[in-house]
Amino acid sequence: MRALAFIKFLHNLFNTPSYSGTMAITILDCYTDEPAGLGVPPYLGTYPRYLYGYLKEEHETINYLTIDDLRLHIFYQGKIKEKAQTDIKTYNLTKNYPHISKILSETNELIIIVGVHAPGKYLSALPGILHEVLRLVKDIKCKKVLTGPALYGTSLEGGKFFEKADLQKFDEVRNYNFPFAKVAGYAVSGAELVKQIPDYRIIELETGRGCSSKGCNFCTEPLKSRLMFRRKEDIILEMKAMHENGVVDFRLGKQACFYTYPGPDKLLERIREEIKDIRTLHIDNVIPSMVLSSRGDRITEAIVKHCTPGNIAAFGVESFDPAIIEANNLACDAETSFEAIKRVNELGREMGKNGMPKYLPGINILFGLEAESKQSQEENMKWLKKIYDDGLLVRRINIRQVAVFPGTKLYERCGNKYLRKNKRYYWKWRNEIRQKIDFPMLRRLVPKGSILKGIRTEVHDGNTTFGRQIGSYPLSVGIKKKLPLKKFYDIKVEDHMLRSVVGSIQ
Ligand code: SF4
Known part of the structure; x- marks a missing residue:
C-alpha cells in the first residue's frame, strides 16, 4: 500500500492534471521568495499568474485568494480592525475577501502556493509557511493541492534547516513546471488575475531559469532548472497584457543574472518602444563578473537609459572571504565583486528625478557557509571598508543566515555545522556592518535635506x-x-x- 501511495505521489508531482470544466478552482497565494524571483506583496510572483493562465484554458472562473484573506476570515471573522500598528498578516487582501466563505464552500480544489527560499523581512506582508498553512486550511472541505518552491522545502528564517515539509499532509503535491513554450500563452491569459487585487502590484517578470555559474553550493536554482531563457517577444506580450489590465510597475527579476540574458539591452529598448506610461522598470540579480564582461558596459548603459531611477543590481557576493568563495563554489572572487561595484557606480550613480541615483549596486552577504570563521568577517569588513573609503555608493547590504535545503551541496557537505559553530557571532558581525558601513553609507547616499x-x-x-x-x-x-x-x-x-x-x- 505504501509503495502504491508513493508511486501516486510521484506521479502527481511530475504530471499536470487535466480538469473537468465544471470544477471550481481557487488559488491560495501564500507568497514566494526565492534567490531568483520575488512574489511577496507588493510584488506579484509568476506562480499564481502562470497557474491562473493554465487553469483559464478550461475554466471560466478561477478565484484568487491570498493567505491574508484566509487569516482575516479565520482569526477576525472577515472584519478589518483599525489598530495602532498595521497588521501585515492581513494587509494584502483581494477583492474576494468579503465573499470568502462562499468561495471556499464552493471550491472543489484549492491550489496552495507556498515557498520561501530567500527569507527576508517584509514591510507590509508576511508569507505563509507550511506549518501555518496546514493549520489554516485544515477545516476547508475540498481537495488541497500544494505547489510552489515549498516542494524543495521552505523557511521563513535563515539559519535553519528547511521547514520539515510533511508534503503528504496535503491531498496532492504538484509541480507546475511549465516549459517556456507554454508559459508564453499562460502568462498572457494569466494577466487578468490582477483584476482580483485592489491594490497596485509590481509584476515580477521571468527572463530565464537556471544559472550560468558553476553553481553555488547553497543555492536551489541550479537544482530546479538547466539554463534557459524566455523569448523577448513573450516577455513583451506578457507586459502588454499586464499593462492592458492597468499595471504600470515591472521588475525583470526572475532570473539568476539579468546580464546573462541574450541581448538584455535590446529587450529594454523594445519594452520602452512598445509599452508607454511605465511607472517603474527595474531589474534584479546580477552576477558581478558579468558587469565586467565585454558586453557589460553596453548593458549597464542600457539599464541606466531605459530603466527608472532607484534601480539596483543585487550582487550575490555572499562573502569576500577567499576560503568561503572556494569551499562554496561562489561565482566571483572579492576583487571581481569590488570592480563590478565600482563600474556600476561609474555608469549609474547619477541622480535620478525621484531623488535616488539611477542605478546602484546592492550586496548580498550570507552567514553560515562552509569554511566560515572569524577571518571571514575580517575579510568582509576589509572589502566593505574599501568600498566606502573609495567613495563608492551601495544602496543596501542584505545580510542573511543561509537556509540549508536538501539536495544542495551545502546540505550534503556540512549541513548547518557552520551556522551552529558561528551563530553566537552573527549579531555582532551584522551590527558591525550596520554601524560601520551601512550607516555612513546611507548618509552619503541621501544626506539630510535630500x-x-x-x-x-x-x-x-x-x-x-x-x-x-x-x-x-x-x-x-x-x-x-x-x-x-x-x-x-x-x-x-x-x-x-x-x-x-x-x-x-x-
Ligand atoms: S550565482 Fe549562485 S546564488 Fe546566484 S543563482 Fe547562480 S548558483 Fe544561485
Whole structure:
C-alpha cells in the first residue's frame, strides 16, 4: 500500500492534471521568495499568474485568494480592525475577501502556493509557511493541492534547516513546471488575475531559469532548472497584457543574472518602444563578473537609459572571504565583486528625478557557509571598508543566515555545522556592518535635506507612518505623523537610522 501511495505521489508531482470544466478552482497565494524571483506583496510572483493562465484554458472562473484573506476570515471573522500598528498578516487582501466563505464552500480544489527560499523581512506582508498553512486550511472541505518552491522545502528564517515539509499532509503535491513554450500563452491569459487585487502590484517578470555559474553550493536554482531563457517577444506580450489590465510597475527579476540574458539591452529598448506610461522598470540579480564582461558596459548603459531611477543590481557576493568563495563554489572572487561595484557606480550613480541615483549596486552577504570563521568577517569588513573609503555608493547590504535545503551541496557537505559553530557571532558581525558601513553609507547616499519623491505610505506603527518608493529594494522612510495609507508624498530627509531614514512631508 505504501509503495502504491508513493508511486501516486510521484506521479502527481511530475504530471499536470487535466480538469473537468465544471470544477471550481481557487488559488491560495501564500507568497514566494526565492534567490531568483520575488512574489511577496507588493510584488506579484509568476506562480499564481502562470497557474491562473493554465487553469483559464478550461475554466471560466478561477478565484484568487491570498493567505491574508484566509487569516482575516479565520482569526477576525472577515472584519478589518483599525489598530495602532498595521497588521501585515492581513494587509494584502483581494477583492474576494468579503465573499470568502462562499468561495471556499464552493471550491472543489484549492491550489496552495507556498515557498520561501530567500527569507527576508517584509514591510507590509508576511508569507505563509507550511506549518501555518496546514493549520489554516485544515477545516476547508475540498481537495488541497500544494505547489510552489515549498516542494524543495521552505523557511521563513535563515539559519535553519528547511521547514520539515510533511508534503503528504496535503491531498496532492504538484509541480507546475511549465516549459517556456507554454508559459508564453499562460502568462498572457494569466494577466487578468490582477483584476482580483485592489491594490497596485509590481509584476515580477521571468527572463530565464537556471544559472550560468558553476553553481553555488547553497543555492536551489541550479537544482530546479538547466539554463534557459524566455523569448523577448513573450516577455513583451506578457507586459502588454499586464499593462492592458492597468499595471504600470515591472521588475525583470526572475532570473539568476539579468546580464546573462541574450541581448538584455535590446529587450529594454523594445519594452520602452512598445509599452508607454511605465511607472517603474527595474531589474534584479546580477552576477558581478558579468558587469565586467565585454558586453557589460553596453548593458549597464542600457539599464541606466531605459530603466527608472532607484534601480539596483543585487550582487550575490555572499562573502569576500577567499576560503568561503572556494569551499562554496561562489561565482566571483572579492576583487571581481569590488570592480563590478565600482563600474556600476561609474555608469549609474547619477541622480535620478525621484531623488535616488539611477542605478546602484546592492550586496548580498550570507552567514553560515562552509569554511566560515572569524577571518571571514575580517575579510568582509576589509572589502566593505574599501568600498566606502573609495567613495563608492551601495544602496543596501542584505545580510542573511543561509537556509540549508536538501539536495544542495551545502546540505550534503556540512549541513548547518557552520551556522551552529558561528551563530553566537552573527549579531555582532551584522551590527558591525550596520554601524560601520551601512550607516555612513546611507548618509552619503541621501544626506539630510535630500528630497525623495513618490514615497507611498504603507504601514503605521503607532503615530509613525512608514512608506517607500515603488521598486527594487526601496529605502524605508519613517514619518512621525499618522498619514493616510496608500498615498504618495514627497519627503525631505531629516535624519538617518541604520537602514532607513526619518523624513518630513514636503
Ligand atoms: S550565482 Fe549562485 S546564488 Fe546566484 S543563482 Fe547562480 S548558483 Fe544561485
